[in-house]
Amino acid sequence: SRCSSHLPRPTACPPPAQRASQTMSIPFAKVRIVECGTQLAGRLTARLFADQGAEVVIVVNHDCRAVKEFNAETNAYLNRGKIKLDLPEGDGKSKSDMIKSADIVIVDGESAECQRSDKQILLRVCAALIGDQVYGYLPHDCDDDFLNGLVGFYTDMAQESFLDRKVIYTPLRLCSVYCGVTGAVACAAALVDRERSQLGREIQASRLAGGIAAIGALSLTIEGPSLPKYLISAPISYVRKGLDMKDFEVIRKEAVHNPLKQLWLEQRLVPLGAPYPCSDGRLFLPMATFNRGIARRLVDLLGIWSKVQELGIVDCTAYEAANDKYRFHNLALPLNFAWQTGCSLAELLEATFKQKTAAEWEALCCDHKIACATVLSFQEWFEDEETRKAKIVAQVEEQWQIGRSVWLETAKPYPPRLQAKEFQGADASAMLAELLRSKVAPCPVKAGGSAWDSGEALHPMKPLAGYTVIDFCNVLAGPACGRMMAELGATVYKVGPKLPDHAPVVMVTWQAEENIGKQSIMLDLKSEAGKKVVRQLLSKADIALANKHDAQVEAMGIGRSTLDSIVEGGGKGPKIIQLQVTARRGEEMQGVQAANWPGYDPALQGKTGIMERFGPQGSPTFHGVASCVDYLTGYTACFSGLTALYAREANGVVSERAGTSLACCATLVQCNMQGDSPVVRGPWARGRTALNRIYQVGQPKTPENADPEYWIYAQAGRNLCDEAKAFKGTREEFLEQLRKEGILAVPVHTCKQIAEISKTEA
Structure with missing residues (x-):
């Protein structure tokens, strides 16, 4: 299938003076990156910076396997906005001079091309960390397929292993995409720190580690005598109370080869989180499996709550020991439903969803803050009018490409996106001379001291030491952002509710990883006392992080106007960055119906084509419940927040709102699917080729x-x-x-x- 369309050329660009003014409002406009590597991860790191104004110069020959394995559309996306210099073979001096002028240099593995100066940031993209005792034998340019096999993407990402599918190949370049984003995070943090320390860094970005960074929730085990039984989550599996295994084996064997039977079975195992056919034949995916409040809103909206009660289902919190007796029929714990309860509820939902089209259900449910999605293919998502209106997929001259993955309000409107500019022969020499006239050496914008007033020595492994983040997030994406900032040295205060709606698997099991390095406090944010404590915390903040839609942000007292007013007690007021992780938003919000719609990783897998790619035809299947999109969104949000922090420290930007979304990152993780997408798909996939x-x-x-x-x-x-x-x-x-x-x-x-x-x- 093809996912690109050719259009008439866009209107002419603004005049030079206006273009210069626009460019300088973009965060990294004064940053030069020289791209010496050919690996997807490094190219993606540079791509993320280029979208935020960095001048990216390619000085490496792209006539190689690492580049040629991608089609023209994917390479056009990765090169977008960059300058490509085809320098003559053997002209080492020109390349060396260009490298010396860079703020950031990106190389593959142990390349010796860059002799880093003290103000430069050198990013090495590796398969495994240099010197790794176990995986150091892997060539730095080895195919992602090897790494995907090592980290578990062929096993735990296969959600239907009990259907004789314990190992399934995935064509997604998960390790490289994750590494590209985490590499961008590390470089952005180093740039922020360089503004006060005047020193650069050498960074190793491991693609293997990037993959491991995506599997935290799938590798956790929570146990111990001090953990109450009612907070221990049951393993996600097909085993259900009251299920006769002999009968189930008959169903299972049919579902192995019959996609419609597989869909029927999934609906009964996970009734509040499986696709259902609608009146137009399309599949609609409600996502009310992990949140009690959403589950209740769904059954109320559908008008079936009384019938649900007749099935013996109750609605009570899972965080009180007295309610543990309801664990097999509690709306708060639908993954625990007894077999017959799940079957009966699925039948109710099946009959109800056939009454409207999938699009009608999606709009109705999302307007009632119920996460859901119409299940689409990637091509349908790529060509969707709303997707393009939001600029999640954006026009680049005559082509449609994946748009910006992060955005800053103060940088809008961004300049028009342009394809790469390639220079050869005499033109390359002339462009090289022009570039070297404009910048001959790396340099911070300011002479330090912008936010560092503690007098302590800077920590080489903690570039964000001295900054404070107030984290209001839940589930995985937002908390992963806060955790990464803590790992980079920031002080992170985690604010959570006293009695959450999300199930213990989310708030206990997953948060055991996501709250590492944070200091936590539980508050009633609706009470005056709770609001007072929030304001006191925000008086310490550099970044206020939340995975909430706009109305929630305002109600919680962390909206932009409120942050601007927090100047008491040393509060930074307009300098506090509002960092928002949303579900369906893109760079453009105006006129976009879904901009404030809710969502979860699995719902966006359904919406963006990931499910359709991995299930058999007629039965779309999740590609990992908590790894394919969630963590990537968290790390991309971290890059967004650090981009805003750099804009504040280097350019004096205030009253900033920065963000990313699950939708943007679910699209980004499929970046190699643009254009002629790989035909490898389905539960029996074994590899890209026969060899x-x-x-x-x-x-x-x-x-x-x-x-x-x-x-x-x-x-x-x-x-x-x-x-x-x-x-x-x-x-x-x-x-x-x-x-x-x-x-x-x-x-x-x-x-x-x-x-x-x-x-x-x-």
Whole structure:
């Protein structure tokens, strides 16, 4: 399928003086990045900076495998807004001079091209961290497919493993996309710190670590004698109270090969979080599985609450021990529903959703603050009128491309997006001379001291030390943003409710990871006492972080006008940055119906085509419930917040509102799907080609449903399928045999296995 359209050329750009004025209002307008690497992660890091005004100069030859593996549309997106200099072979001095002028230099692996000066930031994009004792053997330019196998993306991302699908290939470049975003975060933090320290840094961005950063929620285990039983979440599985396993086996076997039966089964296992057919034949996905308040609003809106009560379902908090007796029929814990309860509720929902079209249900539910989505393919999402109106997908001269992933209100309206400018021969030499006339060495904008007044020595691993973030987020994306800021040295105060609507799996299990490094306080934000404490906290803030829509932000007392007024007690007032993580928003809000609609990672997987890509035709399937989109959104939000912080420190920008959204990041994670998207899809996918794929090793007892420990990923000059299955030794012995032949191959891990390996090595 094709996801790009050619349009008439846009109207002429503003005159030079006006363009210069517009450019200087963009945060990184005075930052130069020289791109010496060819890996997707580094190119994406530079792409994110270019969207925020950085001058990005490409000085590397793109006639290589790492670039050619992507189609023209994807490469056009990655090069957008950059300057590409095709310098003559052997002209090392010109390239060296260009590198010396850069604020940030991006290289692959252990490249020695950049001898970093003390004010430069050097980003090394690696497969694994240099010197890693376990994975250091991986070439820095190795295919993402190897890394995806190692970190668990072929196993735990497969949500229907009980349907004989314990290992499924994914064509998403998850490790590189995550690494590209975290690399941008690290560089932005280093730029912020350079304004006060006058010093640059060398940064290693590991693609393997980028992948691991996406699986936290899938590798957690929560236990211990001090944790009350009613707060321990049941494992997400197909096992349900009252389910006869003999009967289930009959259903399961049919669902393996019948997509409609699979959909029927998923509706009964997760009735408040599975797609349902509507009157127009399209699938509608309600997402009320993790939030008691949303679940109640849904059944009330549908007019079925009385019938739901007749099924024995109650609506009570999961955070009181006395209510544990309702755990198998509590609206707050739908993943625990007994089998018959789930079946009966699914039948009610199935009949109700057939009464309207999917689009009608989506608008109605979202207007009532119920997260949901009409299930689309990526092509449908890419071409959707609302998607383009919001500039989640944006016009770039004659082409449609993925738009900006983050935005700052003070930078709007952004200048028109332009394709890369390529210069060859004499033109390249002339452009090089012009670039070197404008800047010959890296330099901070100010001479330090902009926000650093503690007198303490700066910490080399904590560039955000001295800054304070007040984190009002829940679930995963927003809290992941706050956690990353804490990891970078910021002081983060986590503000949470006393009695949350979200289930314990969200507020206890997931938050065990997301609150690392934070100081927490529980408040009643509706009370006057709670509001007073919030204002006191905000008087310390540099950033107020929330994953709320506009009305909620205002009601909580953290809207832009309120922040501007907080000057008592040392409050920074207009200098406080409002950082907002939303669900469906893009760069443009005006006239966009979905701008304030709610959402969760799974709902956006349905909306943006991820589910359609991974399920069998007729039964779209999640690609990991809490990793594919959520964490990426959190880290992208961190980049947005640091972009705003840099604009404040370097350019004096105040009263800033910065943001990103689940929708933008669900689109970004599919950046290699633009244009002629890969045909690899569905639950039986094994690899991009017949030779680059996952293989089953040996003859396990259940070959149609082999456990992950029987699988490897390899790229060889021959198909290894038959010899791998016939191999009599262990998987490790087969891998060693391939290594002796010079064939790169890796074991397929689960998320918990890679977490255990990482913990052991640490």
